[in-house]
Every structure is written in C-alpha cells, then in structure tokens.
Amino acid sequence: MKLSGGPNRLVEYHCNICGCPNSEQAGRFHREITVCMSCGSNPRFRGIVHALCCGIFNKPQILGDVPSNLPVTGLGFSDSEIYARSLHRIFAYQNTYLHQQPMLDITSSISCEQYLPVDFVICTEVFEHIAPPLQRSFNNLRSLLRPGGVLVFSVPTIEARETVEHFPDYHRASLIDLGDTHILVNRTSDGHVQVFHDLLFHGGAGEVLEMRVFSQERLLQHLESAGFTDMVVYSDSVPEIGYYWGDLPHRSGNLLGYVIAARAA
C-alpha cells in the first residue's frame, strides 16, 4: 500500500471506530498489529468500517458519532467485538458464528436461508478457510444481501493469476492432531488418499486452517460471477483513519489483503 513520506513519517490519525487520536511511524504500521490506543482496532478493522460507512452513508463516518437504531440491517461473520459492539448499537445488526448461536455456515445454502436478506454483510478473513467449491459460497454470500446491499469483504490476497489452493483435491478430509504437529488426511473424489504436512493455521496451531491464498484477480471474478457489481478495492491508504500497512511477507508471496466493497446486483 502506498503512503508518501517514507517509513519515518509520523502518521497522525483518528480511529474511525472510537474517534481517538493516535500517531505512529509509517514503517511500524501492520495490517493486524498496529492498534488504536483507545479501542484496540487495527488498520484492517478501520478499513472495514471505512468501506462500510462509504457504502451505507456515502461518506466516511466515525462510528461513535452515528445515532443509534437506524433501520438498516446487517450481518457479520465472527466480527471483532471492537467494531461489532458499535454496529450492534447503530444498526439492526447480528454477528454470527460457525459453532455458536446465532449460527451461519457460508458453505451451506440452508444455513444462509435462516436469515432475511440484509442491507450489508461484513465478511472478513473467512473465505481463505472454507471448504470447496468456492463459487457456491460466493453465491450464498450474495443471497444474504438484498438487491443493492453492500458487501464488505477481505481475505489474504496475492498478486497472481491463480489462487493458490493448498489442498487442490480436497473432498473428504480430517485434521489429525499428532501432539506436536497436525496433519491433514484427504480422500479425493476418485478415492485416492492424500496426506498433507506443514499446515498453516490462523489464530494458533490447530485453530483455523488456511486452505488457500486468493489471487486478487480471481477473487474479483468470483464476486462478479456471484452477482456483485460496483466493486471497490481499497488499495490506497487512508492515513487520516490509520488505514495503511506495508509489505506483508507470506510463503505464497507478498500479501495484499485489501478491503473490498461491492454491491449486490
């Protein structure tokens, strides 16, 4: 992400979730780590809120300044409480989870049918963990929105032509805990057994398995095929709210991970 002034530039910003003033050297900005001193939000969270406000109010807003109980509906996928708390106050918003109520499994159309179509959906850092087929889940994501509804989306992405699938023949698989390490045993659709080592987990060993790293280009194609339009990739920094990060090395390449907004056609 580009930012003028070099790594020593002191970036002064107001968190768009709590409104608190902060400052940090540009070189120390990280997508997940550089937190607001007041609420603990990181640049990704602030980018999510920025994209949401631009989609709903057509202008950037500080969530703390928005009045309560607006007639706007929204859904989140295990959103961080740092901003979910504010969204719950402002909107008819529900945060959903995979293993606790209210539940929502994006790979299941039946699960998605348990919710009314909403005005916005926030889906951040989810799709790199879900089981194939991918397009079905993108279609399900679209089905959660009313026509014109706003999607705010993010996943780890790289500049590549194709998405890097860690388990390309994933069909029926089990994760096995071997004590000091984990392996994934997969049975492909034609019956072959595969064993995978060197797995990458998010949130600690054995927690959430990374299944793929998206190609930015392919990701946008998936969204378009599912029926999304007006896609905006927030690839430019927004220093006034502290939405910025530098290079993010990953074993599949340099990560982009920009926040993306789109509208349901």
Place this chain on the structure above:
Amino acid sequence: MGNSGLIDLLSRGDLDPFCTTAPRSGVPSAWYGHIPFAYWITKTLRPHRLVELGTHHGVSYAAFCDAVCRAHLDTRCFAVDTWQGDEHAGTYGEEVYKNLKAFHDSRFAAFSELVRATFDQARDYFQDGSIDLLHIDGCHSYDAVRHDFDNWRPKLSSKAVVLLHDTNVHERNFGVWRLWSELQQIYAGFEFLHEHGLGVVAVGNEVPDAMRELCNLSDASNIARIRNWFAFSGRSCIIEAEVSSLREEAAEGHKLLADRNAELHRLQETEQQMIAQLSAAGEQIRATEDQLQAARADYTAQTARNAELQRLQETEQQMIAQLSAAGEQIRATEDQLQAARADYTALERELASSNRFLRVLREQLATLRRTYGSAITEISRLSEDNERLKAIEDRLNRIVNSTSWKVTFPARRFGENHEAARKWVRRALTGVWWIATGQVFRHLRQRRQARQARAPTSDAASPSLSPCLPLLQSRHCPAAQRWYDKETPEVSIIIVNFNRSDLTQACLESIWRLTENVRYEIVLLDNGSSPNEYARLSEIGGRGRVIRLEANRYFGEGNNIAVEQARGELVCLLNNDTVVTEGWLANLVAELRADSQAGAIGPKFIYPDGRLQEAGALILPDARVRQIGKGGNPEESEYCVGKVVHYISAACVLMPRRLFLEVGGFEFIYEPAYYEDADLFLKIRESGYVIRYCPTARIVHHENASQREVQGISNIVEMNRITFLNRWRHRLAHPVSKCRDLASLTVRKTSGGRKAIIYMTYGLMLGGGERFLLTLAAHLASSQWEVSIGTGVAYSRTRLLNIGDLFGLDLTGVSLLTVENLDEPLDSDLLVVVGNEVVPPMQVLAGKGIYVCQFPFPTTEAYIRERLSWLNAYSRVVVYSEFVRRNYIAQARAYGAPAVPVSVVWPAVDAGRSETSGRGKLNRILHVGRFFSGGHCKRQDLLIRAFRTLCDSCSEKIELHLVGGMHIGPAHQAYFAHCQTLAKGLPVCFHLNADQSKMEHLLETSSVYWHGTGMDTDEYAMPWALEHFGISIGEAMKAGCIAMAPNRGGPQEIIDDRVTGYLFEDEFELVELTQEVFERINSNRVEEMRSRAIAASLRFSREQFARRWGELINEDLGATTTQMPVMVNSRASEVKSEGQPA
C-alpha cells in the same frame, strides 16, 4: 535554614503505621524499600495530579495510590506503561498487565487510571503545569531518562517534585545516576541510597516546607539519620513482602501437601484393591499356568507388532503407502458391499413381488368379505322390512274392520268432496294436539329465546356478521365525546375484544375522555367471547359500534373484518389492553399527514409502571424483533425524536384504511397470533412507504395481556418466526410491489348468470379441499355464474383474496356468505358441499346439489344413519381419484346409501407453475404437504429418517426442503417440533407457508420430489391414511422433478412407475431409488423421465379440471347452464380428456 521540624518528626517516628506495609506484594520489585517514603511524600506534598512513568508490576504505584486513599486526598493518579517491557526490565507477557489491572480496578479505579501507551503518546493527555508528583521509572538508559525528564518537564506544576528510581545503579547501560548528578546542579534534592537509590528533585518553586527542608539538608549526620530511618523502615517493607510471598508459597505448599495426601490416600486404596486383585489374580495364575504361557506368547507377539508399528511411524513414506493401501482395501470392500447390496436388492424385489401377489389375494378376500357382509345386512334388513310390513298390514286390517271406521264413512266421503271443510277439521285437530301435548308453549319459549339471543345484532352492518349498537349511554365523558362522529369520521379506531371486557372498558373510557381534535368512530369487534363476557361488554356505556363474531377469528382476521367495516379515511388499530393519553390521536394524525412517505405511524409505548416499552422496533436478520429502548427511561432524549423504524407494535398503529386493504391486511398464515403485524409493515414498506415512530403520542400498554393464556405460545412464536422468515427471505431478495386494486374488495357483479354456493365445511383454510373448491369457484365466476363461498362463521374478503393469491386464483368475482342456519334453504341453482364422510354435512333444500367427498373417513354409525337420506337430494358425488371412488362406493354399499352417481375429478395443477427441464436443478429434494398429526399425515418424520440414511450412504451433498402450512393445535405443533428434532444436523430446510413465488423457485431448483403420505401404513386397515390424490406430486412433475411416492392410494394414478416417476414400497427402496437418480442426475435416462413427467402432468391442468366440471354440471343442470372458460395454454389444450376417468 532550620531543619529541626523534619528531623524531629522522623525522630519521633511519626509516620502512619501502615507505611511499612506494601499494598501490592508477591511480585518481584526493587521498590519495596522505598514504600515508607512513598507514603511520606504523598502525604506531605498532597499532589493534585500524580503520574508514574513505568509501572511494571505496580509496587510503587500501588503504594502511591494507597497513600492517597488513606490520607483522603483528592489526587488523580495515572500509571503510564506499555506493559510490554524494555531492555532493562526485559519483555514480558500480557498476564502482567491483566494481573495488575485486576488488582488496580478493584481498589483504585475511582481516582486512578492505567494508561496503556508509550510515555510520548501519553504526554499529550496532560496539560502543562498540571503534575505535582512525577515518578520516572521507565527505561533506565541516560538518553531515555533524560528524554523523559525533558519531555515531561513542561507538565510539572510550581510545587512539583520528581522521583527518579535507580540513581544508585552503575552497571549495564543504566544512566539515571548521570541525570541525577546533572539535576543536582540545577535543583535542590535528596538521594536515598538503599534499594538501587531513589532521587528526590524539588523542581517547583513552591514545594511544601517539609520537602524544602529535606532537599536542602546539608548536615551529614542528619542526612544519614534520614537515610537510615527510611532504609530501616523500608527494610520492614521488604521483610513484610518476603513474608507475604513465603506465606503464599506456604499456602501453595499446604495445598500441594493436601493434594498429595489425598492422592496418597487414593493410591493406598488403590493399592489395597490391587493387592486384593493381585491375590485373586495369583490364584488364577497358579490355576491356569498354561493360559499364562499363551498370554506371554501373545504379549511377545504384541511387542513385536508394537516394534513394527513404531518403525512404520518413523518413516513417513511407509505410512503414506500404508494409507494408500488401506484406501485400496476400502474400495475393494466397498465393491464387495455394493455387490452384496445388489444381491440384497434383488431379494427385496422378489419379496416385494410376493407381497404384491399377497396383497392382491388379500384384496380379493376383503372384497368377498365385504360382499358377504353386505348380503347378510341386506337379508337381515329385508326380513325386518317384511315383519314391519306384516305388522302394518295387520293394523290396517284392524282399522278397516273396526266399527268407528265404518261409522265415519259418510264424514270421510264429505271431506273428500269438500276441500275447505277438510282443511278446517285438520287444523282444528292439529291445534288440539299442540295444546294437549304442550308443543305450543315449548315453541313460544324457543322463539322468545332466539329473539333475545339476536337482540344485540339489530343494526346490521353486514348480513354476514352480527353487528349491534348497544353501547350507548352518554353518561360517560360527554365533553370529550363531542369528537365522536359515526357518520363522517376521519379515523376509525379498531378494537378487538376476546373475553377481556374489563380491559376493553378501561381502554374505551380513556378514548372517550382523552381523544380530541380528531373526528373519530370506534369499531369494537368481539371475537367470539363467551356469552357472559359478551353480556358484560354490552353493558359498557358510551359510543361505539360493535361487531359480534360467533367464534374467535384471532387477532389478524378480527382486525381485517373490522377494517372492512370501518368508515374513516384512517384506521387506528388499538389493543384492548391499552390506555391512551392526552393528545394521542391528534399527534399521530398530524405526524402521519406531515410525511407523505409515511405509510403507518405508532406511538411511544409505556409499561403501566412507567418504564419504556417500545420506541419503534427493528427487525433483525434472523427475523427476531428488537424493541427500541425496552425497559429504559421514556424521557431519554434518544426516544423523544420521531424517526423511521422497521416496525411498530400493532397494539397501536395508525394508517390509511386504503393502504391497509391494498396490501392485503393481516395474513391468515400467522394464526392464531404473532408476526402478522411485522408482515403487514414489510408489505407497507414494500409498497414504497416508511413506518414512523411518533414520540409525542403515548400509550400505556400491558403487553400480551390477552395472549398469556394461549396454549403453546412460545412454539407459536417460533413457528411464526420461521413462517415470516421464509416468506420474506425470498420476497425481499426479489422485491415486487403487490398492491391490490381496492376495487377487488367489491365483488364484481355478473348479470343474468345462475347462482352457485360452494359451502366450505371446514372454513376458509389453506388445504387441498379448499383449493379444489376455490378453483371451481374461480372458474364458475369467470363463466358468468354468480358464485358465493359459504362458511359457518364470518370471514373477511381480504382473507378470501389472500388465499386466492396463494393458490394463484382470481377470486374477485366470488362473494362471501355466512350461513348461520344450515336448515334454511339457500338461494342458489347449485350447491357444492365438501365433506369427509360417506354422507354430506348438510341438506340440499333448493336447487341441485353436488357433494365433494374428500375421503369417507370412519365415523359413528349413528352419524351416518342420521344423514343417509340427505344424499337423495344430491345429484352427484365427486371424488378426487379412482382410489377414493372405490372406497366411497364400498362404504356407501355397506351402509345401504342411496344410489348416487360417483364421479372422479382430478384436482388441478397450478397453471402458474413453470415447466423446466434439468437445467437449473440442484441436488435438492422437495416435499410439499402440511404439517399435522393423525388422519392422512404427510409423514415428514419418515421422510427425514429416510433422508438421514440417504446422507449416510450418498457421496453427493443433498438438501431436503419441506414446504407446508401448519395446523393450529398443540398436537400438530408437537409433531412439527418432532420433525425439527429429527432433522437436527442434517441439511433439511423447513418452509412454513411459502408463497407462490417461493414455491415456484423451489420447484424449479429441485431435482427430486418425495411424497410420504401412506408410508408405513396398512392400506387395508387404514385406507383413509393413504394419499387421496396427491396434487403436489403433479405439480412437481410439471416442474420437471423426478417424483417418488408410496405405491398405494392416489399416487398410483399420477405416477406411471419407472416411466414418469417412481412408486416405492418402503423407506429402503426410496433411499435406493433416490441414490440411483442422483448418481445419474445428468444422464439421458433421467432427462427423458423428466420430459415424460412434464407431459403426463398436463392431464391435471386447470383446463381439464374446468372441462370435467363443465360436463358434470351440464349433465346435472342441463346443457344450457354454463360454458366453462377457454384456456390459454396451447400445450394444455392439445391434451385430450381421455386421461380423466369418467
């Protein structure tokens, strides 16, 4: 400078005793020795603001804060740290901060804060000249501590003192000593040397005298005395902290000891048990030495295997190879299993074939038995008739031969020749009989009672209702009632009462007293209250119009009926458990009229105890409702501003009457209650309007006072939530405004046509029978007939049209007729009546009658005998299928019913359904049928069970979608809940009361259709539990689904087995057939079956239905009676009617 004050003070030891106790102990720190000084300086300096830079475990900071508490100072304290460590303290984990925060917040949170920031970041939070006491204990390098001092210097006040820790450390990179020596050149100060050293710098010019005294000490002995005194006091603190730490360790040791003792005790017990076991084992060992040898041999072999296993685990490649080999073995086993299944299937089919043969034999036997039974009954009846005839003949002979008969011969001859005299004599005799037997008095009494019962219904607003105007004494609030205007009201206030006349009275009185500046009328609908309750309601004085329903039509339908009767431009729906407040209605009206986009508006709801109940509401994504401000303070500014919301409780809502009716009022699918209001507001929003909250109108509402006693209310709420969700999930995703033309509320008149009444015995519901009759009604109405739907209780026209919408029928030409007395003749040329017994539920007293028997369900013999003769007046019985016809004829013969022609008319498949091929089909199984227990239950429970088996055996991911309405009643709710429980963990989706567009979507996307009625049922013992026809099977076939249904009852006439679908014997075969279909889902074979199914479904078109009815009616009423409508579907018109049985 005199210094005796300070020295004397210290000489006396005049410090608080607490100053030698560390408030925070048990953590490592080099600050314990300075705690007495921390107390002294805090008490002496009395700082307004105290800041510590670098807090770590918080030993020093806790001492400062504790001193503030004990000295009752108004000091604000701040501890600044990142709690991540530095080069001198080392890095440490999050638990340090968490532990300190827990300790701190429970003691000092009232005046102190932990600021998690770097020193530079935190600096901006403090104003210049505001800090009286600054303790610097961060990074101890010279540059860092110099930076901190210089950076924070402007923040210090005129009486500020700075403490620098570690002034006496000269190792590693520590540089505080250097700063201290530089500061001594500028400021007065004092240094303690113990515990790494602590420098005290009097930076301000106005420090207290005692501080100045300390910092200006020059006498070495006094300096030493003070250092020693604080070092000695500090030593107590260190010892205290160590003792505390040791105590904690001792406590842990004790706990460990206790645990170990317990463990030891357990081990001793185990040892005793083991000794006993060993003893027993020893006996066994001695007794079975040979077995031991064998066990040893096994053990040796096991050890060898373990070694082998260990070697396998060490080599990764070997493991993979073994897994692959295992995979191959599994596949081979699966092949074997498949072969075994095939064998088993073949055997099953042979068995099924044998069963079919057996069934044929059973059927023949049953027919013979029935014939034998009928014959015996007939013989018995004939002999009884013979005996009765003989008795009558004997009696007649006795009369003819009697003297009186012979004597009266001339009189009889006179009567035969003189008609008038004969009539006079007959009447006189009849009169004598009426008086003599007391019949005349009984009859008069009955008439008087009937007149009394009808008394409240004198001012009829509609012939189908029982309206009255009893509320009408003006003793209540004459001043306020001047706004009551029954002729030209602006607002009609609609109140529904059900057995709560007390609440209704309070509500009415508040309206009469407090409603001003708006012309209004009150329409009070009594929803079938008990006679006593209704009598009490009638006694309430005041103005209003009452509509009395004979049965509870529930909240939504009650309001629909009342709104249709209302006269105001606006309607205000008001619950009877409310009390209005001053200006309520005028404010609502003004706010509604001020916003042209407002479709409905509601007030601020207050609980009787003054808490806020609702300031508008939002509908959450899972269709639950969030009442804004519930339980809060109604005066809070947030709730005192009008705004747009999703929803307003229908306990009080104002809207244009026109809009209420255009959007279709309250939907009946939510009966008995809940979610009908949310549905109404979404319909209004769908029409382009908004819902507003009006804070200046206030209503006191008891909330749910009338629903508390409804049985199973929590189940109803949850089921209606599902209904609401399913209905609006599709509709919000594909928005179309569905406003109804107001003209449709008035029946389209036809002229010159014949009159038909179609009597819905079971009310205006959403069942297959109702659909059959309403389809007929729509066709007759479009053929210039004057058609009325007759019902035993009143219904709204809104409901009739809503049902028509759900069935895809145009019912605008059909009117409603409430039939209060079945014994009175109805003015019609044709009466069509539906029933579930071999005899009809009512008589035909005028015109021709056709009885539609859904199935001759079992009932009491007395019931049938009483009505057998009624059949005589019917020209025909119509049934849905050959299967029903066979059963009807058999039962009619058994009861000796009059011979009436029985004709089959297949129900019509909805013309609106699209015909699709395999394109767009998903791995989806569909089932359509209402959820109810008993009778011909649709057996969704068995289908879910079969689906679980299918999921276990099929590699494809398949979904099961169950669509249907719900019968009202606890048993049916329990059945639905049971189905939900069975479906847990499976991809099963329930769609309650899906609308037409949702149905079409599901039909288009489903590959397979399952039907369950008749599964697991003995067709000879319980033929009524089989599917009578199965219209949804035909619909599914028309949409290109592969239909599967039990090989019993009506479905046998719809599906040509293995040609247009599948007929299965049991669950096992259903699963197997489905698996086969999904394995070949895109094959030509499946595609061809879809095409054949679509073609076959055209036999059940509405055109065929209309043609068949046309034939029957022409036959019964004469050829000139009607022309059935010409149909539009060209494909359908090509199909000949030969498929329809005659």
